[in-house]
Amino acid sequence: MDSYDAPELTPRQDASSRLKDFFIGATPLQKRLESVRKQTSFIPTPPRRKIPQGSQLQEDVDPQKFAVLLHKQWTLYSLTPLYKFSYTDFKEYSKLLTAFIAAEKKKGLAVEVGDDFNIKVIFSTLMGVKGTERDPEAFLVQILSKSQLPSEHKEGKVLWTGWFCCVFGDSLLETVSEDFTCLPLFLANGAETNTAIIGTWFQKTFDCYFRPLAISSFNLSWMAAMWTACKMDHYMATTEFLWSVPCSPHSLDISYAIHPEDAKALWDNVHKTPGEVTQEEVDLFMDCLYSHFHRHFKIHLSATRLVRVSTSVASAHTDGKIKILCPKYLIGVLAYLTELAVFQIE
């Protein structure tokens, strides 16, 4: 049936148990050895994934809180588990990180034009941004500029935002002891220099390691299919793909936008298994887009590199950039990204 030599998979109700069964009884190394031995694909990607539904956990949470997460471009990193991290020490962390940033900037290592040394760092919990009860709470870190005028008590401008989360991270949670907090997905928005400073502090304080998280063309096409599969009341954005063509000496970019209703109609014709997306369906969906394009332009898009996909749910770039547009599917998007982050860590 499937080209992947994965353990028996039967349709599941619960997404977290699906992941658990998939990884049962095998360390990552064992899995890889097995797939090499059986000469199957090196990537242990599940051949099917659940279509994101609006998560139950979100209903008790104020949707306003998510506003800070939406409509912003985030740069993605994977993060190894944090050692001896405590949610009750946020005030302490704020103080330490503020001092660290001020010290780094004074050293002149990372100074930008117009840098204001009057900054404040705030840690806060993001309630409800997780998949199961087992997932640790997500938290947010923000760098704010302190208002210059003492008479103004309001908060200054947000200079940089970063957040840490774990959505359906069971496979990772199982492998670590209690001293560790697993938040494998890190998203940052703001100046690179600030991201670097914050990263350094976290690495020193919690003995963890950040790595930029790129998204392969393979995963981008999965995302395109899954987000097209999501039920939407109304479409905010067109469905768009961007390919980069490896020709020389001049580069060529091809952008292919399709009306979201037409993309959905195409997907509905391709989709057979209720509630899930399979590899075959993703391949067929992309193939239809390729053949429609080829009919007009005689160009084989499959020979080029998919670098960006954009839908009303979210948009993602191969350099590890994501923008989430639809609050209803926030958890669904994060679940996929967490999966990619966990894979990179293991």
Added chain:
Amino acid sequence: MDETLAEFFRRTILKIPMTEMMTILKTWNFLSENQLQTVNFRQRKESIVQDLVLLLINIEYHATLRLNDAAHLDIIYTQFHRHQKIWDVFQMSKRPGDNIDLFDMEEFKSSFKKILQRALKNVTVSFRDAEENSVWIRIAWGTQYKKPNQYKPAYVVYYSQTPYAFTSSSQLKSNLPLLGQALTVASKHHQIVKMDLRSRYLDSLKAIVFKQYNQSFETHNSTTSLQERSFGLDINMDSRIIHENKVEKERVQRVTQEIFGDYPQPRLEFAQYKLETKFKSDLNRGILAEREEPLRCLVKFSSPHLLEALKSLAPAGIADAPLSPLLTCIPNKGRNYFKIRDK
């Protein structure tokens, strides 16, 4: 000198890169050699600009420095940096049976200016003649109540022996109909139409529209055989080495050559296709077979040199040869915006 005029001079001169400063000032020909020599060009740029502006303010032999002189400098700067603007192409036509009057440049300029001034009280119009009977027109737009904004001018390049004019996309789109009308009437045409052609490279647009791009170059390369050129082979190479798919590779090279020609392609940065066609696929039978409505797509190709990039696709194996006529017709049809529907 008026303060706003001095400021306009300062900002215009400041735009000019130091490497071009002398060339542009000499082309402008407003300041004499002697006057230019009084300025120390070894200073920092800000100081040079300051000295030049002071020089202009103190000028003796011109009664007053006119806005027109500053506008001239701006035109010259833009001519040197034409690729910083995006150019649209307009085509004018005469009524059949209209008299073919002899074109008079001065009459055109005065008529053009009058039409704009009559419509908008405040407008600055400046002209500079250029090669091939063309004229560069700079227009700073104002309104009935506001003085012209010198920092957002529109440019028109009109080739008087042809029905074509090229305009830089201006922020103030509302003035476009007026501009079109002025051009048409002043040049004694009847109608004006915007072509679906747009690019930064004015010279390439010219080449496409005047069909000047297919000049073959007589170089020694044209005497070497097609085979050699396509494979970079030494003709004395060991005959025991065989290329796979040699016949197919040769065919692709030949077909690509026939379509694109032997000459450098005109330079465009993008082509855009609005598609409204039904989904039809031999491989994916049955998918969307019952659907009457077409798929609404927008495809955009972008490249620093689009036509050269497209030319390299078939030889690289990324596209079939011949490449689709939708792409290869771009220079011939003189368009890079298309709307495609099922017949």
